[in-house]
Amino acid sequence: MKARLVRVRGRVQGVGYRDWLLEQAAANGLSGWVRNRADGSVEALLCGEEAAVRDVLSACRRGPAPARVDTLEESFAEAPPEPGFTRRPTL
Template sequence: MKARLLRIQGRVQGVGYRDWLVGEATAAGLTGWVRNRADGTVEALLAGEEAAVGAVLLAARRGPTAARVDRIEERFAELPEEPGFQRRPTL
């Protein structure tokens, strides 16, 4: 199992990015969460099997149709304690 904390920059708020990522992560069997940040970025914690995390990270680089991902900052993270993949309130 591996976990990555992502900070996604670009046109990622107001374009369905969080709901799209919930669908991608859930379909891949990942746990974690996604939320908007007040600075206009999206933050996400992806946790699961290495191949599944890598596949969702690759998908996150293109995002849904209306989004434009300019940059993703990625770092190692602790595994989440909660089951499933949730959309969290804005931080």
């Protein structure tokens, strides 16, 4: 299992990025969460098989059609304690 904490900056709030990422994660069997940050970025914890995490990270660099991704930062992370992929409140 591979876990990554991701921060996405650009035009990523108000364009359906979180819902889109929920779909991407579910389609790839990932666990974790996604949330908006007060600074206008989106943060997510992605955990799953290495190839699936890599595929979702690649998709995150593009985002959904109305989004504009300027930067994506990723770092190693611990796996979430619970299974499934959820939306968390804004931090």
